[in-house]
Amino acid sequence: MSIVSGAVAERMKLWAFLSFAVVMTGVIYPLEGAWTWNGDDVFGLYNLGDLGFSDFAGSGIVHMAGASAALAAVLLLGPRHGKYKGNTVKAIPGANLPLATLGTFILWMGWFGFNGGSVLKLGDINSAHSVAMVFLNTNAAAATGGICALLTARALFGKADLTMLLNGALAGLVTITAEPSTPTPLQASLFGAVGGVLVVFAILSLDKLRIDDPVGAISVHGVCGLLGLLLVPVTNDGSTFSGQIIGAATIFIWVFTTSLVIWAILKKVMGIRVSAEEEYQGVDLAECGMEAYPEFGNKS
Numbered sequence: 001m002s003i004v005s006g007a008v009a010e011r012m013k014l015w016a017f018l019s020f021a022v023v024m025t026g027v028i029y030p031l032e033g034a035w036t037w038n039g040d041d042v043f044g045l046y047n048l049g050d051l052g053f054s055d056f057a058g059s060g061i062v063h064m065a066g067a068s069a070a071l072a073a074v075l076l077l078g079p080r081h082g083k084y085k086g087n088t089v090k091a092i093p094g095a096n097l098p099l100a101t102l103g104t105f106i107l108w109m110g111w112f113g114f115n116g117g118s119v120l121k122l123g124d125i126n127s128a129h130s131v132a133m134v135f136l137n138t139n140a141a142a143a144t145g146g147i148c149a150l151l152t153a154r155a156l157f158g159k160a161d162l163t164m165l166l167n168g169a170l171a172g173l174v175t176i177t178a179e180p181s182t183p184t185p186l187q188a189s190l191f192g193a194v195g196g197v198l199v200v201f202a203i204l205s206l207d208k209l210r211i212d213d214p215v216g217a218i219s220v221h222g223v224c225g226l227l228g229l230l231l232v233p234v235t236n237d238g239s240t241f242s243g244q245i246i247g248a249a250t251i252f253i254w255v256f257t258t259s260l261v262i263w264a265i266l267k268k269v270m271g272i273r274v275s276a277e278e279e280y281q282g283v284d285l286a287e288c289g290m291e292a293y294p295e296f297g298n299k300s
Contacts, residue, residue: 001021001024001025001066002066003063003066003067003069003070003217003221004017004020004024004066004069004070004073004217005017006070006213006214006215006216006217007067007070007071007073007074007213007214007215007217007218008070008073008074008077009214009215010080010092010214010279010282010283011077011078011080011273011274011279011283012073012077012272012273012274012283013270013271013272013273013274013287014283014287014288015270016266016267016270016271016272019266019270020069020073020259020262020263020266023262024069024259024262027258028065028069028254028255028258028259028262029065029255031254032061032065032250032251032254032255033061033062035047035048035250036048036049036053036054036055036061036247037061042250048243048246048247048250051240051242051243051246051247052238052239052240052242052243052244053239053243053244053246053247054178054179054232054236054238054239054243054244055178055179055229055232055247056115056118056177056178056179056180056181056232057114057115057118057177057178057180058114058118058177058178059174059175059177059178059224059225059226059227059228059229060178060225060226060228060229060247060248060251061251062177062225063174063177063220063221063222063224063225063228064221064222064225064226064229064248064251064252065251065255066217066221067217067218067220067221067222067223067225068222068251068252068255068256068259069255069256069259070213070217070218070221070222071211071218071222071256072256072259072260072263073259073263073272074211074212074213074218075211075260076260076263076264076267076272077263077272077273078212078273079210079211079212080092080212080214080279081276081279081280083212084210084212089207089208092214094163094214094215095292095293096293097162097163100163100166101162101166104166104169104170107170107173108142108169108173111138111142111173111177112135112138112139114177115134115135115138115176115177115180116131116134116135116138118134119131119134119181130181133180133181134180134181136185136188137176137180137181137183137185137188138173138176138177138180138188140176140185140188140189140192141172141173141175141176141180141188141189141191141192141195142169142170142172142173142176142192143169143172143189143192144172144189144190144192144193144196145168145169145170145171145172145173145175145192145193145195145196145199146165146166146168146169146172146196147168147193147196148168148192148193148194148196148197149164149165149167149168149169149171149196149197149199149200150164150165150168152164152168152196152197152200152201153165153200156200156204163216164199164200164203167199167200167203167215167216167219167220168195168196168199168200169196170199170220171192171195171196171198171199171219171220171224172191172192172193172195172196173192174195174220174221174224174225174228175191175192175194175195175224175225175227175228175231176188176191176192176195176228177225177228178225178228178229178231178232179228179231179232179235179236179239182235182236183234183235184235187234187235191228191231194227194231195224195227195228198223198224198227199216199219199220199223199224202216202218202219202223202224203216203219206218206219226248229244229247229248230244230245230248232244274286274287
């Protein structure tokens with residue numbers, strides 16, 4: 001749901017978001033997660049694990065699933081006012097980039113638990129070694145993802161774009177999450193680098209398609225989540241490319257379709273978008289009754 005929140009930021013009604021969160025966390029995600037991590041069949045048709053599908057810590061099960069739900073929401077929600085004018089895309093900069101940077105570092109730190117904890121135990125030397133390798137590969141992918149996104153942005157825009165650097169680090173983390181235990185550190189670094197480059201072009205491509213995603217969540221978690229799944233067979237011989245593709249398609253179709261239906265129902269029943277005036281004021285003030293940055297307001 002945190003992935004969804006980034007994509008719908010600045011224009012979604014709070015209670016519509018919270019209503020969807022109940023369905024997403026209570027029904028949609030548990031079902032698709034069980035198809036791999038619990039070994040359940042997909043509606044009695046097939047078992048993803050038997051098809052050669054593997055997702056160590058959730059590039060597809062968690063990240064691509066969140067991005068699929070976010071994409072469904074954004075398509076029904078529409079872009080922020082003023083984002084697209086004619087054939088031009090207007091950048092709407094974030095309010096506090098130092099805070100965004102801090103948030104990225106917090107995520108980066110948390111990812112060691114996200115990936116390392118997926119080893120599931122630490123009681124013997126082999127498990128301890130596995131956790132250490134997961135830590136190393138996770139950090140390497142994040143670092144190269146950030147560096148390569150920064151270099152790509154510099155080549156494209158002529159500037160060192162901080163937002164692309166931050167998304168590049170997250171892209172590297174999402175990419176390696178599908179399989180951080182079997183690659184060598186060099187392979188993990190290369191995987192992260194590919195994710196860091198890819199996320200920049202994915203963000204630009206979504207803007208060209210007029211899909212307004214304020215923080216690049218769909219690109220980071222969706223596009224790079226799929227990339228991570230497709231890279232698993234490179235180092236894990238227990239998976240297959242066909243199994244990864246079928247697994248990714250199953251997750252996307254289930255989450256996107258069910259999310260689209262739920263969002264459509266919410267749009268019909270209670271509405272999902274704030275008014276133009278509320279969007280201009282800021283959803284913090286309109287929905288919560290207080291400003292996130294009161295120091296910027298008028299002084300009496």
